[in-house]
Amino acid sequence: MATAFAFIELDERGQVTADAAEVVAGATRLGEPIAVVATDGDPAPVLARLGQVGATDVVIAHHPLATPATAVPAAAALLAAAADAATPPRAVVLPHTRCGREVAAHVALGLDGGLLTDVVDLVGGPEIRTTQAVLGGGWTTVAAVLSGPAVITVRPGSLPEVLPPAQPRVTRVRIDPDPRLIEEVQGVAPYAGVTSRPALRSASTVVAGGRGMASAGGFSLVERLADELGAAVGASRAAVDAGLAPRSAQVGQSGTTVSPDLYLALGISGAMQHLAGMSGAGTVVAVDLDPAAPIFDIADFGVVGDVTTVVPALIEALRSRRDGAR
Ligand code: FAD
Numbered sequence: 452m453a454t455a456f457a458f459i460e461l462d463e464r465g466q467v468t469a470d471a472a473e474v475v476a477g478a479t480r481l482g483e484p485i486a487v488v489a490t491d492g493d494p495a496p497v498l499a500r501l502g503q504v505g506a507t508d509v510v511i512a513h514h515p516l517a518t519p520a521t522a523v524p525a526a527a528a529l530l531a532a533a534a535d536a537a538t539p540p541r542a543v544v545l546p547h548t549r550c551g552r553e554v555a556a557h558v559a560l561g562l563d564g565g566l567l568t569d570v571v572d573l574v575g576g577p578e579i580r581t582t583q584a585v586l587g588g589g590w591t592t593v594a595a596v597l598s599g600p601a602v603i604t605v606r607p608g609s610l611p612e613v614l615p616p617a618q619p620r621v622t623r624v625r626i627d628p629d630p631r632l633i634e635e636v637q638g639v640a641p642y643a644g645v646t647s648r649p650a651l652r653s654a655s656t657v658v659a660g661g662r663g664m665a666s667a668g669g670f671s672l673v674e675r676l677a678d679e680l681g682a683a684v685g686a687s688r689a690a691v692d693a694g695l696a697p698r699s700a701q702v703g704q705s706g707t708t709v710s711p712d713l714y715l716a717l718g719i720s721g722a723m724q725h726l727a728g729m730s731g732a733g734t735v736v737a738v739d740l741d742p743a744a745p746i747f748d749i750a751d752f753g754v755v756g757d758v759t760t761v762v763p764a765l766i767e768a769l770r771s772r773r774d775g776a777r
Contacts, residue, residue, distance in 0.1 A: 663718015
């Protein structure tokens with residue numbers, strides 16, 4: 452069986468990012484998966500994490516210039532792994548992040564492959580086919596690479612499967628990236644939007660608020676309900692544009708794609724660009740004043756009502772249930 456590489460991105464602390472599970476799962480759909488990572492640090496925690504996300508084979512390139520989020524050493528690792536292999540991979544799967552996109556361009560060029568970006572679904576078989584959401588999420592296109600390896604960036608949050616943990620076999624490759632091409636990281640500052648709540652993309656419960664929260668006096672009801680449920684906070688673009696929530700909370704076509712077990716939409720009408728980012732949710736609960744709001748077309752449970760009365764009542768009910776269980 453042909454191989455498929457998964458590019459493992461490291462964060463600014465050198466830790467495997469949340470996208471690793473998804474790219475390994477994506478590569479597994481397309482061939483024998485091989486996770487490829489470049490690091491300047493101790494590989495042991497990286498390998499441990501890759502085992503947890505089900506990587507069975509890992510190629511690791513250790514290089515002092517392979518600092519996290521630098522694309523050139525990462526691309527060199529993927530190209531070296533391809534050169535070392537008996538046959539080139541049939542696909543390379545990367546996260547559709549700033550770093551992943553840049554690495555993808557280098558690798559597609561280096562392997563003379565075809566580049567498919569911002570993919571929301573992919574299937575293997577004799578021909579690899581990918582799905583992309585276009586024109587505001589209202590249409591999808593299906594594409595295939597007809598010659599050379601398929602180099603595919605996957606929109607984070609699009610592939611739901613979870614692989615069983617594995618004990619990865621480890622191979623090392625040497626890389627010699629041109630230092631003149633490597634971006635220089637001059638400093639790393641903590642992101643201002645850091646929160647103690649679960650990360651939006653991987654949270655099992657998301658409470659999201661829309662423009663309707665403005666008439667409810669702000670976003671605090673969304674946050675209070677999220678904290679009651681131990682959930683992440685999401686927002687529609689209209690809520691973000693209105694300054695009710697930070698850009699990092701935006702769910703949808705031009706925001707984060709989420710697929711939680713439970714998604715609560717408060718004062719969100721359900722525009723297709725919003726649905727494009729949360730239609731993979733398990734159960735959707737919507738609260739909206741307008742019974743004709745499109746969010747009710749996809750909701751499993753809907754409450755036609757004012758968030759200022761429904762949400763406090765819900766918080767109160769959750770508290771009483773929790774207190775009663777003590
Ligand atoms: P609205 O559509 O205004 O809906 C507000 C809802 O709140 C209404 O249904 C109303 O009945 C309800 N409401 C009002 N007051 C109350 C109350 N007191 N109690 C209960 N309900 C109340 N949107 C995204 O969300 N994510 C994206 O990533 C995104 N990307 C986009 C990309 C492009 C290229 C374009 C063109 C648009 C994009 N949009 C995106 C915008 C999208 O088209 C919608 O404008 C947006 O999702 C609407 O947000 P909303 O539902 O909060 O606001």
